Each structure stands twice: as C-alpha cells, then as structure tokens.
Amino acid sequence: MQTSLASHLPESARAALMPFEALPELDIQQLQHHMPVTQRKVKAGQYLYRAGQPFHALYLVHAGFLKTSELSEDGREQVTGFRMRGDLMGVETIGLKAHTCDAVALEDSVIWELPYPPVLDASLHIPELQLRLSSALAEEIRRDRSWMLTIGTLPAEQRVAAFLLDIASRLARLGFSARHFILRMGRADIASFLALKHETVTRALSHLEDIGYISVQRREVKLLDIPMLRSHAGMRAMLA
Amino acid sequence: MQTSLASHLPESARAALMPFEALPELDIQQLQHHMPVTQRKVKAGQYLYRAGQPFHALYLVHAGFLKTSELSEDGREQVTGFRMRGDLMGVETIGLKAHTCDAVALEDSVIWELPYPPVLDASLHIPELQLRLSSALAEEIRRDRSWMLTIGTLPAEQRVAAFLLDIASRLARLGFSARHFILRMGRADIASFLALKHETVTRALSHLEDIGYISVQRREVKLLDIPMLRSHAGMRAMLA
C-alpha cells in the first residue's frame, strides 16, 4: 500500500520537499561533520522508541506520520501528540537515561537520527544549533500548554474542530492542501489526544458535517468553512 | 501579613534553604561573572510577567509561590502550573520576542532574574549550564505531559488526589512537611489547573475527607493516608 501523504494529495505533492522548520536540511549536512547522522525507516505500526528504552538520539521526521503516547504505571495511556515531516522527536527525554513515552509510526516513515549527546556537544560549537534546539524545546512546551487550554476549556465538538485546524495548518506549512487531507490516525487516537472517547469524536465529526463546516468519509476530511471552524474552535489553530 | 510558607510550618522551616534542583545556588554565583543576576520582589497578586510583554529574562524562584496561566484570544484562560522555590520560569518563551502566558505571584515572592539571551550565551561557555538548561526545558515538557495524562484519564476526585500529592512531594523536596501544608491558591485555580470547576474541587476535597484520606479546612490540608491517596491517583505524584 502506498502510504505517503503525497499520494493522497497530488495537487500539492510537488511542494512537499520544503525546508524544515525545526532544523533545516542545511543543519543536517552541517551536522554530518560533527557526528554520524543516519537515516532510519520505521514501518507503520512499529515503534521508533518505547518507554524504558535507552535514550541515545533525537529524531527528526523526514517523511511519514507518527504519534507519541504517555503511559502510567497502572496502565492508563494517552496520546500526547502527532508528528510529521520537520518535527523533532525525543526531546522530552533530554536529561534522562531512558525514554519515558512511546513513539509509534502511523504510516511508513523516514527519520533522521541525531545522536545524543553528540548533538548537544555540537551545539556548543554551533550557536545557531543551540538556539534552534532550545527554541524547539520551548516550542514544544507552548504547544502542550496550548492543548491543555483547548482541552481544559472547550467542549468536545470544538476540540475536534481545533484538532482539524491544527492538522490542516501543519499540512499547509509543508505545502499540502489545508482543505483536503487524509487523517493518518484512527478515531481512538484522536479521542485519546483530546481527552474524549472515540464515539464522541465520531459524533462531533458527524455533526460538523451536518452543519456544513466539513465533509468526512472515514479518514478523508474536507474543510468546507474554515472561518466558521476557526471561530468555533476559539481560534486556537491558525491558518494564515 | 506573614506570607512565607515557613511561617505555617514551623516544624520543618529550618530545612527550607536547600540547594535548588533546577539550577543550584552555585550556578547563580558563577553566573554573576557572566551577566548581571538581579533579585526581584513580587507581591502577592502582582504579575512577574504578562503575555505580550517583552521577554528579556528567565526567572528562578527563590521564595514564594506563583502560578502561570495560558490565555486564548477569545478570553478563555487556564492555569498551567504552580511554581515554588527552585522552579525556573519563563522558559516557555525561549525563541520568542514576547511572553505568551501570565505569571502571577500567589504570595509575596523573591525571584532571581537571569537575563536572556545572556544566559544562553553563557551556556556556550559552561557546558554544565547548557545541560541544566536543556534538562530543565525537557523536564517541563515531561511535567506537562504527565498532567495531560492525569487530566485525560482520571476522574475528578482522583485528579484532586494527584494534585495534593504533587504539591506535597514538591514541598517535601524543599524540606517542608508533606503531610501538613497550606495551599497557596484558591479552589478556582486548582480547578482551572485540573480542568474542573471549583465546586467540583470542593466536593472532591470534602469526599476525600469523608473517607478519611485527608483533612481539609479551607486552605489547610493534612494528608492522613498517603498510600491510599497514591493508589487512588494512579501513582502519578510520588512521595518517596
């Protein structure tokens, strides 16, 4: 099965290879001089890393789609985020010996592996890299806090609207269509991320379709009225 | 009015001046060689910083108690955390020109102000500092994710139990009693942080008292059965 996002979005596929936001391609080539930056392929369903495994690298998503999930000792689990091209993964483990969460590929993915601590050492010599790294960490904190706000203050349907706008805007930054895309994750993952149940997500999507804001068919989503969606979602996720 | 925590906890007050976890005193003295580290006093109710204000320093809490809250364009607000001695504040703004959230003192507080970007520059020369900074950022991400899990998967009463245990364990690390303490924030702040309503927090506290796990009187809390509280809360906040 063809799992690349581009295959579903021929219209904008050509724009897919844009520079990274978090760490531009430039840096990767520059990093090669300081450490061995290798590529790693992860098939759909496989783990990039799991809680408890030794931490020895940061990961930069080159292609594909993944989710991260937090787990508690007593078995509870929650999806804490979805990652796509340009996103840096593993930063939450900095300062520890082993990972504290799981990262699973939701479709076949390609990942750049940046050895740690070498990246940190390198950032001592490359101020630009240090800035980008710390900015990436801080950005992560802001993202999390922003979702806390969404989850803490918005009802189910509006959380789902915010979620769709977030995915859309991130795809747009990568050159894909913000209006028409394929969700990489199931209802249960969306629900977990938004602190809801999967039936509630389904109902929210159905209702958003009923009122004409979107069109959904399984994982294929079309955003029909982005302005209304945005006001619905309290403007959290912005589409310039 | 006497606002210091110690005044309410005479038993362990003498142990209050322990080294910082995030950035030991050591570093502050060392930092003085690289930049002007100044002290700032913030009275109860005053802002340490507000969303929109220019970002020019990180803050290390020396004494007192503060909360941070995230706000949305449409007026929603949520408490994202409570900070006490040893906690580093403002890191979420790294990489930006202006703050994106509010920080308010809940009691008279004393803060060390670490000029930014000077701290970042200094960390290029002090690998130890760089490590501590990035670890602090990562720690922040883990803390947030951990609360996301709690809020996303636990019912009201258990969230409140987790909250009490978290406060208790943090006070314990500072040398205060984990069994008996005074909450610095109102029910509404706790509720906002836990994505609940203040009446629900009150009811949860009342019920935890009914079943004998705690004793509450307004803001004075005694933890009577920590093991039961822990299992109740899915073990999130640990008291070693």
Next chain:
DNA sequence: CGGATCTTTGAGCGGGGTCAAATTAGGTGG
C-alpha cells in the same frame, strides 16, 4: 470470500457542570 478492525449510530445513564444560597474568613476603616 471471511474475519478482524474501524467507524458510525442509537439508547440510556451518570459524573460533573450550572445555578443558587448559606456560611465562613479576612480585610478595612471607624
């Protein structure tokens, strides 16, 4: 074609929210 998984929809329930009122502190100025 058949089984597993995912999604959708319905019916009914309940935890937590809403609204309202009583009670208690705490702060202020006389």
Next chain:
DNA sequence: CCACCTAATTTGACCCCGCTCAAAGATCCG
C-alpha cells in the same frame, strides 16, 4: 476591638454533555 463588607468556600438541587453499552455497517486484508 468591633462591625461591616467583600471574597472564598461549601453544600444542595437539578440538568446536560459526554460516557457506556450495544449493535450494525464499512473497509481492509489475507
């Protein structure tokens, strides 16, 4: 020091959003 005012906390009654349980499609895969 006390009376008053304001703000915080508590409790009750009721209701509704989102959860639970259940079953019926739909899609994918072997």
